[in-house]
Amino acid sequence: MSQKVLLNATEVNIILHRLACQLIEKHNDFTNTVLVGLQPRGKFLAKRLAKILKEDYKIKDLKLGLLDITFYRDDFRRSDKPLEANTTEIDFVVENKNVVFIDDVLYTGRSIRAALTAIQSFGRPEEIELLTLIDRRFSRHLPIQPNYRGRQVDAINKEKVIVQWQEQGDKDAVYLINN
Amino acid sequence: MSELSVNHLLGIKYLNKQDIQLIFETADHFKEVINRPIKKVPSLRDITIANLFFENSTRTKLSFELAEKRLSADVINFSASQSSVKKGETLIDTVNNILSMKVDMVVMRHPNPGAGVFLSKHVKASIVNAGDGAHEHPTQALLDSYSIRERLGEVKGKNIVIVGDILHSRVALSNIYALQLQGAKVMVCGPKTLIPKYIDKLGVKVETDLRKALEWCDVANMLRVQNERMDISYFPSTREYTQQFGVDKALLDSLNKEITIMHPGPINRGVEITSDVADSDQAIILDQVQNGVAIRMAVIYLLASKIKQ
Numbered sequence: 001m002s003q004k005v006l007l008n009a010t011e012v013n014i015i016l017h018r019l020a021c022q023l024i025e026k027h028n029d030f031t032n033t034v035l036v037g038l039q040p041r042g043k044f045l046a047k048r049l050a051k052i053l054k055e056d057y058k059i060k061d062l063k064l065g066l067l068d069i070t071f072y073r074d075d076f077r078r079s080d081k082p083l084e085a086n087t088t089e090i091d092f093v094v095e096n097k098n099v100v101f102i103d104d105v106l107y108t109g110r111s112i113r114a115a116l117t118a119i120q121s122f123g124r125p126e127e128i129e130l131l132t133l134i135d136r137r138f139s140r141h142l143p144i145q146p147n148y149r150g151r152q153v154d155a156i157n158k159e160k161v162i163v164q165w166q167e168q169g170d171k172d173a174v175y176l177i178n179n
Numbered sequence: 180m181s182e183l184s185v186n187h188l189l190g191i192k193y194l195n196k197q198d199i200q201l202i203f204e205t206a207d208h209f210k211e212v213i214n215r216p217i218k219k220v221p222s223l224r225d226i227t228i229a230n231l232f233f234e235n236s237t238r239t240k241l242s243f244e245l246a247e248k249r250l251s252a253d254v255i256n257f258s259a260s261q262s263s264v265k266k267g268e269t270l271i272d273t274v275n276n277i278l279s280m281k282v283d284m285v286v287m288r289h290p291n292p293g294a295g296v297f298l299s300k301h302v303k304a305s306i307v308n309a310g311d312g313a314h315e316h317p318t319q320a321l322l323d324s325y326s327i328r329e330r331l332g333e334v335k336g337k338n339i340v341i342v343g344d345i346l347h348s349r350v351a352l353s354n355i356y357a358l359q360l361q362g363a364k365v366m367v368c369g370p371k372t373l374i375p376k377y378i379d380k381l382g383v384k385v386e387t388d389l390r391k392a393l394e395w396c397d398v399a400n401m402l403r404v405q406n407e408r409m410d411i412s413y414f415p416s417t418r419e420y421t422q423q424f425g426v427d428k429a430l431l432d433s434l435n436k437e438i439t440i441m442h443p444g445p446i447n448r449g450v451e452i453t454s455d456v457a458d459s460d461q462a463i464i465l466d467q468v469q470n471g472v473a474i475r476m477a478v479i480y481l482l483a484s485k486i487k488q
Contacts, residue, residue, distance in 0.1 A: 087207075
């Protein structure tokens, strides 16, 4: 097994600030925009971006929710492992809002497909966008592309991209692992 | 998340502690789902479930059907009163006929104890026991424990008394198994004639004085007197039963602590509990009904995930 560092903590920090600025460019003061982190891995990125927007860019009323897509996945009874559910925390209505989905790695696009169905349980959004830290090129199973991307990565199928967050114990980093 | 240790839910007797924990954690997620504007998830869209009710039921049947529909399963309903069972068809034949229409799961209520266990040995489908005679009613016991956990934080270490007709009650037996598995202490209280002879072998306390029982407990689960199952007279009159084993507000207020009141329904108001108790803040009867849907969604979802394609 070999491991290569794609992004170190400094690079992750620069990218997060750039993504925050791109969001502000489009959504101004976020009055009609909500951020939705996709469980389980998108939670860390969503919370970090929300923190930067609030503390560094003084966005006041920023709404952040967490969406679990387990019950909307298309591989129920098809995967070997049981699907593990996480909590959904959305205490606002998404009707007529601009929703920004946030996830760490965009790979096949199937999670995003499930999220697009899941979010409809909370109303009909005006618009849905997608922000990902890592976009794995050439590996999509569905016609889904991000609106905001941190870094595009070319990884072949047996390679794995792992995003590690400081909140989980170690410092921020993105690794490419080859088994 | 792990898997259930069983392929059918035939009774609490066949479950372990981790299974109950897993069902509760899954039910937490479904409880959030059923409080959304759109209360439905697509997980079971390729699963067909048959609800076979060989005995009357209103709320259990509605609760199961709602749980199945909230999970997007296809549902077919069957009740014995309108079927070929009356023409002499056996249980296995009835069920196999239904299964040949490509049904994946069977939810069954039957008047004979062990009907679910019998069926699970003879047909290829996941079986959920929705009550078999006076034997078990596992989903009721799960939703009762889940409601206690919701109200009091945990079930472990709590004192629970089950009051009333223990002899004819499948709810009592399933509750005893479920509560003991989770580390609660269980007492039964009722007229001697309605308490099974060897119940102490299950490790439960027996009390015939209602006041003493209520003073001991944190939660009282009040059972209905099942007149329809009584072939002989077990107590002199309903009025006398109410005087000795009925709970009213005055009795609750005279206790030295506030206890939680549960009831599996349907309530005979004025017999086992009075209206002012049933409608008070101490009663969690309607929470039990709401939790019933979440618990049944969890059970069906977890069993369905074990049906491989």
